[in-house]
Amino acid sequence: MSNQNKPKHVAILAYDQLCTFEFGLSVEIFATPRPQINNWYSCKTVGVEPGPLRAAGGLVVQCDTQVEELARADLIIIPGWPIDKQPSADLKQQILCANQRGAQFMAICSGVFLLENIGLLDGKTITTHWRYIDELKARAPCAAVKDNVLYCIDDQILSSAGSAAGIDLALHLIRTDFGTSATNLVAQRLVLPAHREGGQAQFVPRPVSPPKRGALNQLLDEVRTKLDEHWSVTSLANKASMSERTLIRKFQNTVGQSPAQWIVNERIYLARELLENAHCSIDQxxxxTGFKTPETLRHHFRKKLKVSPSDYRKQFGATHSIQ
Structure with a gap:
């Protein structure tokens, strides 16, 4: 978890043949002023080559700053990248220097191919849009390429699947830097869900215009309101009126997780909300949340978030991020 004393400096790359949607979501999320959130990001758009920088849809982007701006960046966002486009020697050098001093890289969709070209992916767990997965595996044989997830986090390298998954990755980063309350605020402004798990499948099957919601969706909604109760695969299957094997398959196809993994994650989400917004003891x-004991809560919280519940509360209590 980040506890920022000063704004993190964000650089969004702009280049010829720019991916308009990926660029737009990066600017909307990171460059929009958010005075309600303390130490919100300081953001610049960086032109990495001489203009005009053409974008999809006939747009032309003009930037006030050039590639030298990357020397200040704490986070460099790559909003897509043409997979066969060669970066300039200057851009390569700036990115290598940024990597050496510990800057983060957020590659949206095909943006990961810029990092591959520069040689920063060996030993990293990464992803991209399903359309480019085989190409990425061929070009980055020393990386662990995940072929059906929304996003991956591996130290300094953050990568997302398709374009919209970049929003999920951005919200994950905001949650890491500012906590759940700030993330909810940003998501509400965007009229989007605040969280989709990175390991969720890129494709989520949905019924077409159903007369009513399916049994599994109804079950998920009910479990979220009763997380303090004991939920086993057997009890879940009985509640949903399906076999245990069918339940496990439907969970995997719909949320990309086992029932046990999903319940633990939902309990952690609730614990975070309570730690940030409620005056409850760790025991309460x-x-x-259904973890029953503080020891179990701490175990799962540390395993998932790499921080204790008490330290999380100190960093992201109700007055930490939102004024």
């Missing part, structure tokens, strides 16, 4: 939160 353990009971309300």
């Amino acid at each position: 939160i353990a009971l309300r």
Whole structure:
């Protein structure tokens, strides 16, 4: 978890043949002023080659800053990248220097191919749009390429699948830097869900215009309101009126996780909300979330978030991020 004393400096790359949607979502999320959130990002758009920089849809982007701006960046966003486009020697050098001093890289969709070209993916767990997965595996044989997830986080390298998955990755980063309350604020402004798990499948099957919601969706909604209760595969299957094997398959196809993984994650989401917004003790939160004991809560919280519940509360209590 990041506890920023000063704004993180973000650089969004702009280049010829720019991917308009990926660029637009990066600007909307990171460059929009958000005075309600303390130490919100300082953001610049960086032209990495001479103009005019043409974007999809006949747009032309003009930038006030050039590639030298990357020397200041804490986070460099790559909003797509033509997979056969060669970066300039200057851009390569700036990115290598940024990597050496610990800057983060957020590659949206095909943006990961810029990092591959520069040689930063060996040993990294990465993803991209399903359309480019085989190409990425061929070009980055020393990387662990995940072929059906929304996004991957591996130290300094953050990568997303298709364009819209870049929003999920951005919200994950905001949650890491500012906590759940700030993330909810941004998501509400965008009229989007605040969280989709990175390991969720890129394709989520949905019924077409159903007369009513399916049994599994109804079950998920009910479990979210009763996380303090004991939920086993057997009890879930009985509640949904399906076999245990069918339940497990439907969970995997719909949310990309096993029932047990999904319940643990939902309990952690609730615990985070309570730690940020409620005056409950750790014992009370353990009971309300269904972890039952503080020890179990701490175990799962640390495993998922790499921080204890108490430290999380210190960093992201109700007055930490939102004024």
